[in-house]
Amino acid sequence: TKNKLYTSVFILNEANVLLGMKKRGFGVGRWNGFGGKVDADETILEAAKRELLEESGLTVNELQEAGILKFEYLGESEILEVHVFTACKFEGTPTESEEMRPKWFPIPEVPYNDMWPDDRLWFPLMFRGQKFSGYFKFNGHLEIQDYTLEPACT
Numbered sequence: 001t002k003n004k005l006y007t008s009v010f011i012l013n014e015a016n017v018l019l020g021m022k023k024r025g026f027g028v029g030r031w032n033g034f035g036g037k038v039d040a041d042e043t044i045l046e047a048a049k050r051e052l053l054e055e056s057g058l059t060v061n062e063l064q065e066a067g068i069l070k071f072e073y074l075g076e077s078e079i080l081e082v083h084v085f086t087a088c089k090f091e092g093t094p095t096e097s098e099e100m101r102p103k104w105f106p107i108p109e110v111p112y113n114d115m116w117p118d119d120r121l122w123f124p125l126m127f128r129g130q131k132f133s134g135y136f137k138f139n140g141h142l143e144i145q146d147y148t149l150e151p152a153c154t
């Protein structure tokens with residue numbers, strides 16, 4: 001089936017992660033990585049870089065694949081497929097956009113209660129550089145009905 005493709009980019013260094021507060025649209029009021037939809041005329045990687053620049057003002061040369069997350073909402077047939085990337089080298093200054101307000105967080109202070117509930121499950125894998133593949137069945141926007149999360153060695 002054709003999954004709806006999204007990207008999410010996290011800028012990391014050994015101690016901190018750059019998150020964005022979503023100011024409108026899907027996920028408004030939650031901290032997340034910078035990303036959005038993948039257009040028909042671009043690759044997932046191109047979309048990740050484009051959305052990062054649009055939402056944070058940052059440019060990256062290299063993105064590392066961190067993992068893939070698939071989300072199913074009970075009662076809805078469309079599956080969301082989120083391609084997660086990390087980067088440690090970037091150019092520019094984190095700048096608030098219409099979509100996102102950027103903020104650095106020390107890794108122990110990541111505000112999981114103001115994020116999607118799945119994040120606390122896979123962020124530790126991302127911070128350890130362990131590629132992951134996750135599948136989450138959501139019952140509404142807040143409750144994870146069940147999930148699988150495994151190291152991916154692709």
Ligand SMILES: CN1CCN(c2cc(NC3CC3)nc(N)n2)CC1
Binds near residue numbers: 036
């Ligand atoms: C704008 N996109 C939306 C999808 N997305 C998600 C989704 C997600 N959980 C799913 C239950 C919604 N969890 C994270 N961390 N990101 C990336 C940003």
